[in-house]
Amino acid sequence: MVSNRALQFTQVDVFGGAPLRGNPVAVVHGADGLDEQDMQLFAQWTNLSETTFLLQPTSPAADYRLRIFTPSRELPFAGHPTLGSAHAWLESGGTPQSQGRVVQECGAGLVPIERGERLAFEAPPLLRSGPVDESDLARIATALRIPRDRILDSQWVDNGPGWVAVVLADAHEVLALDPDHAGFGDLDVGVVGAWDPGDPDRPARVDVEVRAFIPGDGIGEDPVTGSLNASLGQWLAGTRLPTSYVAAQGTAIGRSGRVHVRRDGSTVWVGGATRTTLRGEAAI
Template sequence: MRRREFLQLDVFADRPGAGNPLAVVLDARDLDTAAMQAFANWTNLSETTFVLPPVEAGASYRVRIFTPRQELPFAGHPSIGTAHAVLEAGLAQPVDGRLVQECAAGLLPMTVSGEGAARRIAVRAPRGRPRPLRVPHEDALSAALARVRRGALAPALIDNGPAWWVVELADAAAVRAMVPDLAAIAALTELTGAVGLAVFGRAPADSDHQLAVRAFCPADGIPEDPVTGSANAAIAAWIHECGALPALGSRYLVSQGREMGRDGRIEVSVDRDGEAWIGGCTQTVIRGTLDW
């Protein structure tokens, strides 16, 4: 059995323990899909990634992303964390401060600045678009949101690789106080083909962040995700779609994970083409070898 280099990282964190854990297998060339899925299930983390040589011209590396139950075409914290791991291992080098990640969602540009634990990496998420719903979902949505104070924007199912229900709550305090009905959220996401439900609310003006966010994926074995890149990209896409971005700013900071004892920070920006970028810092916590 061949040994492989293995890392466990803390993503969207300025120090170990503040963000979202990620498992990274740095050389997965002879692992098939079943073996990758089995290992992702065994790690019991929200996502595990597998690094492969690129196939597409112009890509710096290729990555496959798995939850404990399924493969995802794109996810935010796995993209940021895997880029950090690839750079740390010397498997790729940025050109003019840029990498290109190849994943099932396509070729995604990334920016890199700084070094080590202070290195900041951002990825341009696939463009989030509202997904048409072909099944009656109003009752399931109402049940999932039965005990929350809603904001002004309508809920939407936004597809940026995975599909996220994004829901504005009245404010950050409503986000912090939410007691999720996980069974109702699981029923909604299974009915509509969503990976999860993400809620957001605006923070007071004197806060060190502009939005508070929480994300729930109970149907995928993740009751609450600590810090979630794709959900934040979906939120940014919907705020932009609704014309509500100017009140927030084209660059803003998100706080996520506090309710789980974390303190994740996601840097979000929407460029002039309406594309959402998400970024932040990653900490390497575990280095070792893997027998699988």
């Protein structure tokens, strides 16, 4: 294990509708000399939902390689760490091979990231999709403390973290949830409900409300979740939801996440604000 090596460190707030109201990610630059144990221990120490490590790419098509860790495990892909790490890489002087686009290499493969009004990543292919077993749906309903018939639709939408998603009647039902986190067991569960356009409680320019429950990593409820919103867009954009919409997330825990989702043909793009909140050195 490497000891007390000083590396550039950035902490980025991602998807925030206002400063310090999104989801933070810790980014370690130039991490090629670290081993997996170093990375996992540092991610455990930061105690954020994800900590990432920027490395030299192994693919000639990529601008950088990224490893993503929760406090307890490595993920092949995660959304807010992707945008936050791209932001940190660009801010530190990274120059992409293609104008207007960054290409990230990670466990899920190559992930293109657009540089427009905001950074937006291309949703990666799902690792698992299709119907959810009735036994799992019964467990999810019990953990959400709602009757089973309040779940209107469901789907496996796993693009790395292991998501299963359910649709409720509206945003108010999503916000009213008071789940039993232990009841989810090993399931990472996303919940979505649409806002009625005429609802006086609807936040400005928001179309749906999303919540993400991740009991396995000790997180409980994730503030704002790019990977979940990406897979929800792949499942619902253009059917139950518009082809372009804004999702609010984190409302129930005091955040104001705003995730911009759009479908272009068969491709879904997921974007949001990225703001640096901390810069310095990490001694790992």
